[in-house]
Amino acid sequence: MTVWDRPEPPTRPVPLDRERIVAAAIALADEGGLEAVSLRKVAARLDAGPMRLYGYISTKEELFDLMVDEVYAEILPEERPGDWREVLRIRAHRTRQATLRHEWLADLLGGRPTLGPNALAVTEATLAALDGLADLDTVMRAVETVGAYFTGAIRHEIADLRAERATGLSERDWQRASGPHLRRMLATGRFPALAKAVHDGTEVDAEVSFATGLDWVLDAVAAKLARPPA
Amino acid sequence: MTVWDRPEPPTRPVPLDRERIVAAAIALADEGGLEAVSLRKVAARLDAGPMRLYGYISTKEELFDLMVDEVYAEILPEERPGDWREVLRIRAHRTRQATLRHEWLADLLGGRPTLGPNALAVTEATLAALDGLADLDTVMRAVETVGAYFTGAIRHEIADLRAERATGLSERDWQRASGPHLRRMLATGRFPALAKAVHDGTEVDAEVSFATGLDWVLDAVAAKLARPPA
DNA sequence: TAATAGTAAAATACAGTGTATCGACATGAG
DNA sequence: CTCATGTCGATACACTGTATTTTACTATTA
Numbered sequence: 001m002t003v004w005d006r007p008e009p010p011t012r013p014v015p016l017d018r019e020r021i022v023a024a025a026i027a028l029a030d031e032g033g034l035e036a037v038s039l040r041k042v043a044a045r046l047d048a049g050p051m052r053l054y055g056y057i058s059t060k061e062e063l064f065d066l067m068v069d070e071v072y073a074e075i076l077p078e079e080r081p082g083d084w085r086e087v088l089r090i091r092a093h094r095t096r097q098a099t100l101r102h103e104w105l106a107d108l109l110g111g112r113p114t115l116g117p118n119a120l121a122v123t124e125a126t127l128a129a130l131d132g133l134a135d136l137d138t139v140m141r142a143v144e145t146v147g148a149y150f151t152g153a154i155r156h157e158i159a160d161l162r163a164e165r166a167t168g169l170s171e172r173d174w175q176r177a178s179g180p181h182l183r184r185m186l187a188t189g190r191f192p193a194l195a196k197a198v199h200d201g202t203e204v205d206a207e208v209s210f211a212t213g214l215d216w217v218l219d220a221v222a223a224k225l226a227r228p229p230a
Numbered sequence: 231m232t233v234w235d236r237p238e239p240p241t242r243p244v245p246l247d248r249e250r251i252v253a254a255a256i257a258l259a260d261e262g263g264l265e266a267v268s269l270r271k272v273a274a275r276l277d278a279g280p281m282r283l284y285g286y287i288s289t290k291e292e293l294f295d296l297m298v299d300e301v302y303a304e305i306l307p308e309e310r311p312g313d314w315r316e317v318l319r320i321r322a323h324r325t326r327q328a329t330l331r332h333e334w335l336a337d338l339l340g341g342r343p344t345l346g347p348n349a350l351a352v353t354e355a356t357l358a359a360l361d362g363l364a365d366l367d368t369v370m371r372a373v374e375t376v377g378a379y380f381t382g383a384i385r386h387e388i389a390d391l392r393a394e395r396a397t398g399l400s401e402r403d404w405q406r407a408s409g410p411h412l413r414r415m416l417a418t419g420r421f422p423a424l425a426k427a428v429h430d431g432t433e434v435d436a437e438v439s440f441a442t443g444l445d446w447v448l449d450a451v452a453a454k455l456a457r458p459p460a
Numbered sequence: 461t462a463a464t465a466g467t468a469a470a471a472t473a474c475a476g477t478g479t480a481t482c483g484a485c486a487t488g489a490g
Numbered sequence: 491c492t493c494a495t496g497t498c499g500a501t502a503c504a505c506t507g508t509a510t511t512t513t514a515c516t517a518t519t520a
Binding site: 278279280281282285 | 468469470471
Binding site for chain 1: 497498499500
């Protein structure tokens with residue numbers, strides 16, 4: 001028996017903590033999507049048995065919440081620019097960029113109230129930027145409306161992106177050329193307006209269309225903030 | 231051996247079809263949420279073995295798609311009113327109402343492109359109502375922006391509703407009184423604007439806030455549709 | 461009519477999941 | 491040294507989606 005076949009001394013269990021667990025889970029999700037995150041695999045990455053995690057997390061849902069809040073740390077901008085409009089715009093874009101980095105976030109966004117420290121910090125920064133510009137109800141409506149928009153837009157964008165990837169074609173080409181089901185549907189003549197849209201539509205950059213819609217919504221908010229109380 | 235203990239003749243297998251399968255799945259989801267939908271349970275409702283379903287659907291994801299499209303049939307309005315704004319507003323509200331009837335829809339909304347016949351019909355009706363009001367790009371941007379808004383808003387509303395239900399408290403009371411985590415967070419003084427919002431905010435009806443945000447977005451769209459090309 | 465081919469359903473099987481429970485073991489207290 | 495405590499790992503359970511094999515029956519052909 002040499003050094004080589006002598007078994008390793010039983011490795012003292014590396015002390016675990018939420019941070020390491022969440023980091024491992026995020027790494028897994030980044031690589032293989034949310035469905036690739038299983039407690040067993042997360043634990044394996046940390047050289048631990050699955051049950052060890054339950055000392056730090058009480059359920060898988062909670063792990064997801066922690067993952068989301070961790071990404072909110074990337075969303076929180078380091079310095080706050082002055083203008084409320086810029087604050088909202090930047091928040092939207094940073095959320096979008098974070099979701100492009102962590103596509104699985106699209107599956108979780110808006111799915112449950114976000115109450116982690118980082119999410120709260122983001123909300124705080126947003127509210128602070130709008131504070132005093134109108135009565136509280138209006139401000140809340142503004143924040144929620146913009147939030148609803150970019151949440152939905154990001155989800156749609158990721159959904160389209162995945163569909164493209166699945167077929168290996170750009171969305172426009174896919175609708176036009178392939179997609180036999182849709183082809184057949186459009187060929188029935190039951191959807192003339194849609195057919196025209198698919199046929200005549202020009203492909204627009206996802207970021208541009210996101211930004212444009214966002215600007216529209218921000219315009220609307222600006223109009224409402226203009227006249228302070230009701 | 232009497233009539234009574236003579237075994238039932240082996241029940242001829244009820245012929246299955248997608249409709250019955252989808253209906254069973256929707257019933258299960260309505261009762262216990264999306265996670266209550268398993269192929270085994272769906273099959274059991276139809277007195278069939280799990281594998282029988284694979285003659286009609288090729289994967290569980292596909293079943294979800296079919297469920298979503300089935301609900302789009304409820305969303306498609308029976309008659310079309312004239313005004314584009316009314317069309318968009320009604321679509322948003324009908325989507326919201328359908329989601330309140332089928333809460334699981336919130337988990338699927340915007341998650342993947344909707345290409346079923348009913349979804350296409352809804353899109354067709356929407357596009358038809360906006361046709362000619364501006365160049366195609368602008369019209370598409372309008373439809374997508376409004377869609378992003380109400381998708382996100384509905385998801386948020388359902389998320390809040392579930393959180394309330396889980397704690398048995400109204401959201402406002404829950405934030406203020408219970409929710410020890412949030413209490414502690416607010417007590418740290420790190421989130422003054424948020425604390426003020428939670429403290430001073432008046433509870434607003436979900437439908438009202440949905441409708442208000444929607445109107446804002448529609449105002450924005452109206453402004454862009456006003457000047458036709460760029 | 462008997463045998464056989466083809467098909468639709470059922471049963472079984474597999475690899476995985478989240479999580480409860482329980483036994484072993486290392487550590488600290490008396 | 492003995493005993494209590496509490497943590498870790500293994501095991502176990504009830505499920506999941508789906509592939510594969512077995513069975514049962516229907517229809518066809520000889």
